[in-house]
Amino acid sequence: MNYRCPLCRQPLLAQAGGLACARGHRFDRARQGYVNLLPVQRKNSRRPGDNQAMVRARRAFLAAGHYDELMTSLARQIDTHAGTACNLLDVGCGEGSYTARLHRHRPELLVHGIDISKPAIALAARLDPQAHFAVASSFDLPFFDHVFDLVINIYAPAPAEELRRVLTKDGVLLVVRPGPDHLLGLKELIYEQVRRHPEAAPELTGFRLEQRLRVQREHVLEDRQAIADLLRMTPFYWHLDHQRQQRVLALERLHTPIDFAIDRYRPLS
Ligand SMILES: C[S@@+](CC[C@H](N)C(=O)[O-])C[C@H]1O[C@@H](n2cnc3c(N)ncnc32)[C@H](O)[C@@H]1O
Ligand SMILES: [Zn+2]
Numbered sequence: 001m002n003y004r005c006p007l008c009r010q011p012l013l014a015q016a017g018g019l020a021c022a023r024g025h026r027f028d029r030a031r032q033g034y035v036n037l038l039p040v041q042r043k044n045s046r047r048p049g050d051n052q053a054m055v056r057a058r059r060a061f062l063a064a065g066h067y068d069e070l071m072t073s074l075a076r077q078i079d080t081h082a083g084t085a086c087n088l089l090d091v092g093c094g095e096g097s098y099t100a101r102l103h104r105h106r107p108e109l110l111v112h113g114i115d116i117s118k119p120a121i122a123l124a125a126r127l128d129p130q131a132h133f134a135v136a137s138s139f140d141l142p143f144f145d146h147v148f149d150l151v152i153n154i155y156a157p158a159p160a161e162e163l164r165r166v167l168t169k170d171g172v173l174l175v176v177r178p179g180p181d182h183l184l185g186l187k188e189l190i191y192e193q194v195r196r197h198p199e200a201a202p203e204l205t206g207f208r209l210e211q212r213l214r215v216q217r218e219h220v221l222e223d224r225q226a227i228a229d230l231l232r233m234t235p236f237y238w239h240l241d242h243q244r245q246q247r248v249l250a251l252e253r254l255h256t257p258i259d260f261a262i263d264r265y266r267p268l269s
Helices: 054-064 068-081 095-105 118-127 160-166 184-190 224-233 235-239 241-248
Strands: 011-015 018-020 027-028 087-091 109-117 132-134 150-156 167-178 207-221 254-267
Touching: 011 254, 054 095, 054 118, 054 224, 068 095, 068 150, 068 167, 068 207, 068 254, 087 095, 095 150, 109 118, 118 132, 132 184, 150 160, 160 167, 160 207, 184 235, 184 241, 184 254, 207 224, 224 235, 224 241
Parallel strands: 087 109, 087 150, 109 132, 150 167
Antiparallel strands: 011 018, 018 027, 167 254, 207 254
16 A cells, blocks of 8 residues: 655655655655654644653553553454455554554554654554554545545544545444543542543544443552553643642552543444
8 A cells, every 4th residue: 555645645655765756755764664754844843742751651551451451342343344455544553552462463454553753653663563654644644545444543633534534435433532430540639620531422524433332440550660651641741740740650559440432433425
């Protein structure tokens, strides 16, 4: 499958050291194997997306297996919906733990992942060298229309219109969102007033919701490193004052529900 040039929308073809389109726009391949398809003029900050510290914390936390049930439930959904010659795209794939896990589960799939964060994509590309990773924005996906049978989107911003554009007409979109009780134990420690996430799956323009599946359990974190990783991989940490950060970082144990929703959508014809 070809990428589409983010500047002129012509196909991008392999060239020594990277990719190029017929109009001469060139995109180098990094030594980790990914391509950077985010044009400088489209960056809204110098280092968009999650920073190195967040990305590393998320990698450590996910690699320790704390969200394994979610990975297993997603793998089951993929088994139900992916044929053998299936193209999968992970939009906002972060450091690639989920992408790589699903690819390991179904190695025959052609797997792509994009994220706007360069440090995230660099880690993802190292974790799964057989998958295709690119730095790109979910608001302007560097792919042609209707090329992916399965699109997954886990906790990352992405406009419905773009997701629908790249999905085949009978494809499946899986969106993972926090359920109402997700990380309540942590939120209660850091917010005066805790807000729960909505019970119902949101509507997505151009899609029909087929199913909301919940993955829920009480979780106990019993080491400081895991608690610190969890805090640092969420936006909470970056909005907290120093005192509250320290309060959580000093905990020896954290009890909290984890609660994910896997929302399955089909494109409307
Ligand atoms: C909470 S993380 C989730 C990462 C991964 N899906 C996971 O669950 O481990 C959100 C991700 O969205 C990415 N992101 C934010 N804005 C984006 C955009 N416009 N296009 C693509 N990715 C974006 C961030 O860099 C970050 O990696
Ligand atoms: Zn071009």
